[in-house]
Amino acid sequence: MDATTLQGQLTTTPDGLINGTARDTTRPGESLLVELKLGHGWSANIPTDAATGVFEVRPPAQAFPDGEPLDITATVDGLSLPGSGAQVGPPLPLELVAGDIVNNCNLRCPFCLTDYALTRGTKQMPAETYAHSLKLAPLVPESAFWLSCMHEPSLNASFGQFLDLVPAADRRRVSFTTNFAKKLDDDLLRTIAQSGAHSIRISIDSHDPELFGQLRKGARYPVFIDNLTRYAAIARETPTAPLLHIITMAFKDNLTEMPELVRWCHEEVGARFHEVRFMYYLPHVAEWGADHIMSLDEWEQLKRDLLALPMAHTLAFGEPEPDAHKKFQELPGIDTYEHVAAVFGGTVTTENYRRVDPLETGYAVPDEPLRLRLRWDGLIMAEQLPEDEFRLNVLHIEDPKYFYRLRAAAPLRADSPWKRV
Ligand SMILES: C[S@@+](CC[C@H](N)C(=O)[O-])C[C@H]1O[C@@H](n2cnc3c(N)ncnc32)[C@H](O)[C@@H]1O
Ligand code: SF4
Incomplete structure (x- = not known):
């Protein structure tokens, strides 16, 4: 393969999607390995679909602690793919x-x-x-x-x-x-x-x-x-x-x-x-x-x-x-069931509320976008986290970019194609 036989394109979206196509005109129907390099030293090798030449991957949330877009390059056998050098935004946290x-x-x-x-x-x-x-x-x-x-x-x-x-x-x-x-x-x-x-x-x-x-x-x-x-x-x-x-x-x-x-x-x-x-x-x-x-x-x-x-x-x-x-x-749980004062947060109120922040305690958050619940009084919990490991009041989140930092703090999923070099 040389620059004249490599065809394809890298495309990115502001909300964190990297995709495109890569084909070698001398080897139709063969899968290629696209090497992606993202700012802050992250890289991944993504194979294309042999039949369509398409590849698609999400960048790791860990690369975007400040929520700002990063440059991304894509090469195949050292040859740059058109569109390489574009910016990709972080995945929504x-x-x-x-x-x-x-x-x-x-x-x-x-x-x-x-x-x-x-x-x-x-x-x-x-x-x-x-x-x-x-x-x-x-x-x-x-x-x-x-x-x-x-x-x-x-x-x-x-x-x-x-x-x-x-x-x-x-x-x-x-x-x-x-x-x-x-x-x-x-x-x-x-x-x-x-x-x-x-x-x-x-x-x-x-x-x-x-x-x-x-x-x-x-x-x-x-x-x-x-x-x-x-x-x-x-x-x-x-x-x-x-x-x-x-x-x-x-x-x-x-x-x-x-x-x-x-x-x-x-x-x-x-x-x-x-x-x-x-x-x-x-x-x-x-x-x-x-x-x-x-x-x-x-x-x-x-x-x-x-x-x-x-x-x-x-x-x-x-x-x-x-x-x-x-x-x-x-009817499991019917004998021991006790009525609860609120759908979550128990008896916690804005007066007796105590902040529990994984960024301060070091509690490991999962490597996936969080599903938050928000009460009428601003109390927040995350469905994936125990309530006593994550408790915030929306009034006390100075900057919503907090959630990019929280996502970036998650240990990388074992099946992630990304690594930091
Ligand atoms: C809890 S309600 C809140 C919104 C609004 N009050 C309503 O009923 O449309 C949200 C949805 O959950 C449904 N729902 C209520 N109890 C349910 C249950 N035990 N299992 C599944 N869905 C339920 C309701 O019919 C409604 O469509
Ligand atoms: S919240 Fe919705 S489902 Fe529950 S009592 Fe009200 S109307 Fe019915």
Whole structure:
């Protein structure tokens, strides 16, 4: 091979992707080894796909402690690939910020993930905490900055203003889940439709007003339907409206109406993604669940029926955990379960909070983007880390580049193609 027979290109993205093609015209169909060299002394040898000549790799987060792009060169047998010398940005340090802008819900669904037994009163995320939280938005991929995860975002009186406050560059990173059960005025619905958010997830489990009220305990069907149909009309008039994603919890109770519900959401409401979800097991909802979950045969038949619908391509199934039925039969943890004051953080408050930072303790963080949860009061935890090894308040993160440093501190994964020379 010489410079005249090497064909290909190196391309990079600002959010940390290195890819391209490399082919030797004298050896068609053969895999080549692309030698990549990244600033700060990192290198990797990546083979191309023999058939297509394509190669692709992510740079190591460890190379970007300050979150700034680095130069990258690519050579094959010492010959430089076109595009070599470009810059590549760091991989995004966070996979998800699953935030909540309140601590409560207006409903008490009998299957709810959140145990509200000890919740008294609604606490709202203060504006200053929200402003600090927004600094994390550039660190996540599209749709992965959630304004709600475990609670109901429409209970925050500033919900509309919060959506307006998202910087234009980060709007596609925003999404949220709502029960749409509180009476919502047209102004708020318009704000949602014009927010530029990537997607909104609306929960609906039944068209039968009585069953709706039993599953969504505390909700009134006419209020929900009025919100949803007014929102659908506004969204239809708004070309940039967020993708409408529906979540339906599947139980014995709503099994027969499911095909019609899916059709209606798609055709009448404009849903472009519909998740039909089997209930997760949690001790506080185990007894209710035991009486209401479908058998595995019913679930499999339901999936076949739904996949026969013309809008089957919009469907996704939240499968039961492999041992779900055993759990709902044996009810593990039900005897020893104690109600918790908050979905995480236990009794920690902003007053008694103590910072636990792996960058100070030396605790080894895993070599993967972190999945953060963010409480209404700014408390943060990471799903991959024990709570007593990582505890921060978003108000105390001076610079969001902290998360690049945290990622860079992770020991390199054993299967990483990168090494530091
Ligand atoms: C916890 S809720 C919070 C957002 C909002 N209050 C709502 O219900 O849409 C988020 C989603 O989780 C679903 N969900 C609730 N309990 C669940 C469970 N035990 N297993 C799986 N999903 C559940 C809800 O139906 C909803 O779609
Ligand atoms: S509406 Fe959502 S958060 Fe509220 S109780 Fe139901 S599932 Fe839980």
